[in-house]
Amino acid sequence: MIQLNDAKGISHCTVFDSETSWYDLLTDDEKIVINENSVSITFKKGETVCKRGAFASHIYFLEDGLVKVYLEEKNKNLILMLAIKNNLLGMAAIFDGNNKLPYSITTYTDSIVRMIDINIFRQLLKQNSAFSYHVINLLNEKTAQIYGRFFSLTQKQLHGRLADILLCLSNRIFKSTSFELPLSRADLGDLTGMSTESIIRMMKEFKDDGLIGMHCKNIELLDIARLERISEFG
Amino acid sequence: MIQLNDAKGISHCTVFDSETSWYDLLTDDEKIVINENSVSITFKKGETVCKRGAFASHIYFLEDGLVKVYLEEKNKNLILMLAIKNNLLGMAAIFDGNNKLPYSITTYTDSIVRMIDINIFRQLLKQNSAFSYHVINLLNEKTAQIYGRFFSLTQKQLHGRLADILLCLSNRIFKSTSFELPLSRADLGDLTGMSTESIIRMMKEFKDDGLIGMHCKNIELLDIARLERISEFG
DNA sequence: AAAATAAACTGATCCGGCGCAACTATTTTT
DNA sequence: AAAAATAGTTGCGCCGGATCAGTTTATTTT
DSSP: OOOOSOSSOOOOOOEEOOOSOSGGGSOHHHHHHHHHTEEEEEEOTTOEEEOTTSBOOEEEEEEESEEEEEEEETTEEEEEEEEESSEEEOGGGSSOTTOBOSSEEEESSOEEEEEEEHHHHHHHHHHOHHHHHHHHHHHHHHHHHHHHHHHHHHHSOHHHHHHHHHHHIIIIIIOSSEEEOOSOHHHHHHHHTSOHHHHHHHHHHHHHTTSEEEETTEEEEOOHHHHHHHHHHO | OOOOSOSSOOOOOOEEOOOSOSGGGSOHHHHHHHHHTEEEEEEOTTOEEEOTTSBOOEEEEEEESEEEEEEEETTEEEEEEEEESSEEEOGGGSSOTTOBOSSEEEESSOEEEEEEEHHHHHHHHHHOHHHHHHHHHHHHHHHHHHHHHHHHHHHSOHHHHHHHHHHHIIIIIIOSSEEEOOSOHHHHHHHHTSOHHHHHHHHHHHHHTTSEEEETTEEEEOOHHHHHHHHHHO
């Protein structure tokens, strides 16, 4: 289990990555039910899996790929979280008053999504408490993450927010200090609550200060300790 | 069930108020277990129920009163939500990696909190799936709310955020267009992500514009339609 | 009731970060 | 390969809101 809020401060992380498998908690019969009531769909990079406001008919299990979960309204965008493979998405709609999806999902890379009938999923939650207990833990982990990000975006300024997201991408998504970004600068903006121009300026500043290396989409974190200090102080 | 995200826009609301009783979903035996493993504590106005970072030993059921659930760090504060009676709080710690509370809770008014042993609560979740299904719904409702607030605080400017919180207080807490605020201006600031001074200035502006009436702590919403428009356009 | 403390308010100043416009580089389309 | 569209970059001006420094008004304390 990954620690989300350490003693030092309130960390900002936006990736959800669960190792435990909910599927293993189902009985053999239940597994059959899931299999018969779900389909695996392939999405290309940049395709939309679902849109906020639509009726929620499925729970999405991301079998492979990288997606963003986001809110959009007028020209304002906010990425709520990034998700990598083995994530259950769309659970917030399980009992939303009106059964509408509370967010949209779009892929960053080619992705495979298993779409599970929401009523079947509800049924399993109601009948299998080991499964529903596990789901509660998943939800709580996401909630803790959202709190950290909420704090970061409302209380820190640009430097801190950029440091946060770079550390998060490195630790949680790419698991390496150097990686090739599938997100555009505009997406980084939607993730950190800043304008595209500010993202660019700030990244250049980080580069000039020797905190990161950067050639187009290729990023390398050079001074993690200093990035962490920037994240902490703001 | 209260609708959280309507078609018009992303609403900002910070109060959690559930009518359904989780307690009724327990069996008679389970009710006895809960009763034997919980105590009801009275807190005076302004007292701290729990602090972020402490080991989570209990789930808090707010039997009466009004509390804030918040993050604090250095001189930065962020109120995650307000809760009124009949709310379960502290559930985010049920399976947090390290069993630490992810937020602090303080009362605004004299309050009664039933403190339920967290392991007993876990046990009930594991054995009673009707109960855990209900808890999943509660968590999802909170999540949807947090998303709306997240959007509000990161994408709207002061006017919109103030309109949001005023409408929320009126609709969800006081259930009246006129009410006496138990929160200080500083708390309103922590709730909307703005400085105390800005809260004061903005409220005066709203008053001068005839949107609200205000005498010290007494607030009256005079033009709800315009407040909603301000909330929507930011 | 006086003193002390905290909360509410006001005005002046300053700057972080946004938005615009223009330009370049890269990718996609035809 | 040329054209079009998208993404990335830079400079500049401006303004929303924070911060600071103070005054006034409430609320506690003694």
